[in-house]
Amino acid sequence: MTTKRPTIRDVAALAGVSVATVSRVLSGDYPVAGATRTRVQRAVRDLDYVVNAHARALSGATSKVVAIVMFNVTTPFYAHIAAGVEAQAAEADRLCLVCTTGGDPDRELEIVKLMREQHADAVILVGGVTMTDDYRERMHRYAKALEDANSRLVLCGRPAPSPDFPAVTVEYDNVGGAYAATSHLLSVGHRRIAFLGGAVGNTTFDGRDTGYRRAMAAFGATVDPALVSHHGSLGPEYGFARVGELLAAGTDFTAIFAVNDHVAAGAIRALRAAGKRVPDDVSIIGYDDTPFAPDLSTPLTSVHLPHDELGRTAVRLALQRTGPARQHVMLGTHITMRDSVRPLV
Amino acid sequence: MTTKRPTIRDVAALAGVSVATVSRVLSGDYPVAGATRTRVQRAVRDLDYVVNAHARALSGATSKVVAIVMFNVTTPFYAHIAAGVEAQAAEADRLCLVCTTGGDPDRELEIVKLMREQHADAVILVGGVTMTDDYRERMHRYAKALEDANSRLVLCGRPAPSPDFPAVTVEYDNVGGAYAATSHLLSVGHRRIAFLGGAVGNTTFDGRDTGYRRAMAAFGATVDPALVSHHGSLGPEYGFARVGELLAAGTDFTAIFAVNDHVAAGAIRALRAAGKRVPDDVSIIGYDDTPFAPDLSTPLTSVHLPHDELGRTAVRLALQRTGPARQHVMLGTHITMRDSVRPLV
């Protein structure tokens, strides 16, 4: 088995031309006489020849691979960004290498090293991150190394650690989204709005916190610390437990702004378990506009993120080798209205 | 910028050894004197040297890449399989190339060709497919080509087109799962069970159809054609529309078996819209056990698939180069019970 694969040399021999000519026919843009071109193409077909990507990449051409590095692949948030990346990569005739970190910074380090080995022509780091000094320093090294390896680094959904950072960034507007969500609640009369926040220090969740507070301030509502919580886990358990606490403590609130839809789902569960109706008794608004949002027990109003566009823009930025080497794009968000918010009469 | 990257030659020079020695230190299992090894490792660190994966792959070593080809990356079904593949690949020190077809067979063809270029050491084709003669013939060619390119092909969630097909397959038991689901409904007294089926001719959905019919027969229930439908779209709209029809036609039924959870979600929507209660008036059972199943308006009972194990097994089979070149693994399913099924009194 495993018959030897034909090489460019075999094609050249069969077509009666030199390997250079075959290469030129295959790569396109170089003047080759029509007759020669046809002969080569015939030989390629007859031999069922395919180029060896490694040989091609080795001899100077680009690798045609974009890598996406993210937390996991199953969370809708990441999955949709990945979809955008994959789609745009495919359009640009690129393959897509997917790596997951599970949130482990050391794994991220390791993956970046692997990407250097692979000479990926773009590396896209997705998702918010908790910015420690160590992280900053380390990321700077990564980015430098990648730049030297002639790959473009793109930070997707997280800001650059410093202005001179050798990477392009594309983010969605966390502050704006949270501001809009909270304002929406406020504008229909809610004042006692609980905030179910994410991890403190994380660029993404800090932004949402800020948006919440700004909106409250803008409407002259005071932020009751008893109504604000932060937690690293972004699962339904958090929402469920936290709302249970609030209810048990008898803290008064008429609305909830949850840091994502999963947390919101847990919150709704807790509310129902306690005999509260949504949205009649408590209004709620989520974040991410996950696909299942419309099918929750109460169709959930949620902040919609430009997932797909985020992924696509990241790839576009990475591949466009002309123009400024560092740039920053901020994508907007909007609220998808469903039935989980009711005006306070 | 873009300073030249150090090569193995630079390392050799700095360490005062030959490139062969450096290579041997890097590749591990080969006798190298302790002192020399240390010196080389120091040079590697000082130069911040990383190997060039393309050069390595070109010169005979394996490519360390496994490719997964699937419909899309956002549907939980595929996402979870991909997660399994990625995890297992990472454990085997492999990178994971993800390609989506959007269901286009021509795109699948194109991708397989790309994988030949890449010399991926495993190519995993995920998901059911409609088996036309053309498909059979074409797939056979793909598989042969891949085998020649020294890659392993694995069919994941779809049977091999023929017994001599040069690929390994790993499937989950569609017939068994559907049989179990339908039996569950039957065993609590339901007889008028609507089946919301998938595309006819597709290996996956045909299996579920068979399971449904066998269970019905086993319990001596007759299959009313008016209660059975098939549709290629697997979205909520299908479930919503179909249940709407059933209701409008006044067809009598007490339970629904939906081909997946999305369709089930749509069905529930339609039921509620018509003032029916779930499960009090109509019981329903889904397929896939999607993560959002517990958070639907009625927590959905669903057939659980071994997504993760499916992906992992696929990779394991592909990478284990010893043992039979063609083999077949069938993974079992089970029902995750929630609140969407009520006994008929």
Next chain:
DNA sequence: ACGAGTAGTGTAAACGCTTTCTCGAGGCGT
């Protein structure tokens, strides 16, 4: 003390492609 291993290292030939030179053959302006 001598030939046979063997551990440790070096040399150089692939691996399959791209790309820079080179060069020949026509076409054309004067």
Next chain:
DNA sequence: ACGCCTCGAGAAAGCGTTTACACTACTCGT
């Protein structure tokens, strides 16, 4: 007619590794 261009095609030099082969210097068994 003659030099000059342009177009098409070939030769060959890499690209950065791995690895087969060769060689040296020991260590042993006899």
